[in-house]
Amino acid sequence: MRYVLLILTGLLLSPVTTLANDEPQKPAQPELKIIVDTSEVPELKEWGEKSAELIRQWHPKIAEMLPQEGFTPPQEVRVVYKKDMDGVAHTIRNQIVISGNWVKQHPEDTGMVIHELVHVIQAYPRGGPFWLVEGIADYIRFYKYEPQTRLRGINPERQSYRDGYRTSAQFVAWLEKTHPGIVQKINEAIRKHEYQNVLIRETTGKNVEQLWDEFVKSEDSKGRR
Numbered sequence: 671m672r673y674v675l676l677i678l679t680g681l682l683l684s685p686v687t688t689l690a691n692d693e694p695q696k697p698a699q700p701e702l703k704i705i706v707d708t709s710e711v712p713e714l715k716e717w718g719e720k721s722a723e724l725i726r727q728w729h730p731k732i733a734e735m736l737p738q739e740g741f742t743p744p745q746e747v748r749v750v751y752k753k754d755m756d757g758v759a760h761t762i763r764n765q766i767v768i769s770g771n772w773v774k775q776h777p778e779d780t781g782m783v784i785h786e787l788v789h790v791i792q793a794y795p796r797g798g799p800f801w802l803v804e805g806i807a808d809y810i811r812f813y814k815y816e817p818q819t820r821l822r823g824i825n826p827e828r829q830s831y832r833d834g835y836r837t838s839a840q841f842v843a844w845l846e847k848t849h850p851g852i853v854q855k856i857n858e859a860i861r862k863h864e865y866q867n868v869l870i871r872e873t874t875g876k877n878v879e880q881l882w883d884e885f886v887k888s889e890d891s892k893g894r895r
């Protein structure tokens with residue numbers, strides 16, 4: 671895969687680093703372009719460069735986990751580090767916006783970059799099912815990228831599959847384990863703006879609530895140490 675990395679560190683967009691890596695045996699592969707902007711938080715220049723490398727490595731892997739005929743995920747990813755921003759990060763289309771303060775306080779948190787990169791590759795139209803959009807992003811993060819990270823067990827009194835993030839991720843992981851291929855199926859449907867819970871019933875023969883009940887009774891809901 672050809673690969674271009676631009677690191678924007680100054681207000682005049684200088685210096686700009688461009689790295690190109692040609693693999694002539696795969697000329698048809700689209701070029702992946704990663705633009706990192708740390709101009710607001712120059713002390714995160716190095717962290718920003720590491721995040722670009724992470725994206726370079728994981729963009730093709732995540733694209734393979736969420737495939738679809740005729741679909742090419744965005745081949746340009748922008749990452750902007752913000753000086754004054756609450757929260758952690760968010761993604762709008764192919765632009766990931768990350769809080770500089772969060773990174774300074776949690777420099778080990780590279781997993782959130784993966785979570786946001788999943789959103790870029792999902793490229794879902796608006797109005798997708800929140801719990802699956804966030805659940806799949808955290809599923810890829812916690813089960814593919816950082817399978818060693820501890821996860822708290824599910825408390826069914828207080829948690830639901832609709833919660834999104836880690837809760838839904840654990841349910842999604844169990845769904846995929848018990849019904850291999852279901853994540854790809856769900857992903858395709860959300861991309862086509864056609865997803866409804868009935869898809870899960872058609873695929874598994876059970877509705878989501880029944881499956882959730884089975885999941886919370888299973889060992890897989892007990893967390894990971």
Ligand SMILES: [Zn+2]
Pocket residue numbers: 785786789803804807
């Ligand atoms: Zn998210």
